[in-house]
Amino acid sequence: MEQIADFFQYLTNSEEIIQTGGLIAIVLIVYIENGLFFGFFLPGDYLLFLSGVFCGLVLLKVNIFLLLISVFLAAVLGSFTGYISGYYFGEALENKKENLFFKKKHINRTKRYFEKYGSRTLIIARFLPIVRTFAPIMAGLVKMKIIRFWIYNILGGAIWVLVLVGGGYYFGVHFPWIIDYVHYIIVFFLVITSFTVIKGYFSAKEEIEQEK
Template structure:
């Protein structure tokens, strides 16, 4: 049990992941968080930002262009994995019997949401924890066209990776003392993303319920 606890503490610690796992660990976590439903809790935003900071400081021995391309590929491929899983296995979810934890009205609300906001959702969702993981799966579930999904997947992935990694790299390169404030950066990201997710969730829920 203690080993399991230690493992989860490790994967939630972006600073330790970068220092011990390097590029491989970063890419793997980004891939899982962007397309596999059980990866929704992984630290995507501040992992990207801190990887840029560490690269700028020289603590992560990877060329910035390689870092950008590797993370971008992981984000895009991860979302394709989520889309395909939703596309091919979504019917099994729709036919699932209702129970305490599963209600078909949630599927209906999801379809309504993607019918109205689908394309834009895939870009905005990149910057929203949890939603970032499930948006590609739900896009596949509602059978969004692959061409449309691909466009917004690539654009959204590019913006997400570019803004966070390049922003972190710039700060790490120009302001090396930022390493002393890593924990405050993580707290800042957590506060902002938590607020955004909760606000977006309740706003979308209210709008969808008004339409039903």
């Protein structure tokens, strides 16, 4: 049990993932978090930002263009995997019993984003924890045209990766002292993540009460 707990702690520790797993671990985490429903808890935003910072500081010994392309492909292919699973197994997923790795509220919350923003959800969701994981699944579930999906999937993935990895790289190159504040960066992203999740919860609760 302790080994399992340590493993999950490792998966949510971006700094350790980057330092010990390198590019392969980053790519694998991004792929899973972007389209497999059980990967919603994995670090996304701050993993990308810190990978850019570490690359800029040459602590992650990978060319920035290789990093950008690899993470972009992982994000796009991960979302496509989510789309395919939603397209063919979406109904089974909706009827799936809740467990530690699956909550129907995540599906319902993503569905509301689609109702409000349509296909643009695939771009907006890139910056929204949990929704980022379930958006491509929902796109497949509602049978979004695959060409339309690819356009928004690629555009959203490109913006997400350029902003976070590119931004992190810029800070790493021009403000090397940022390495002393890595834990504060993680806390910053965690606060934003928590705020987004809490806000989404209360918004959903308010909508449900209005429908009654």
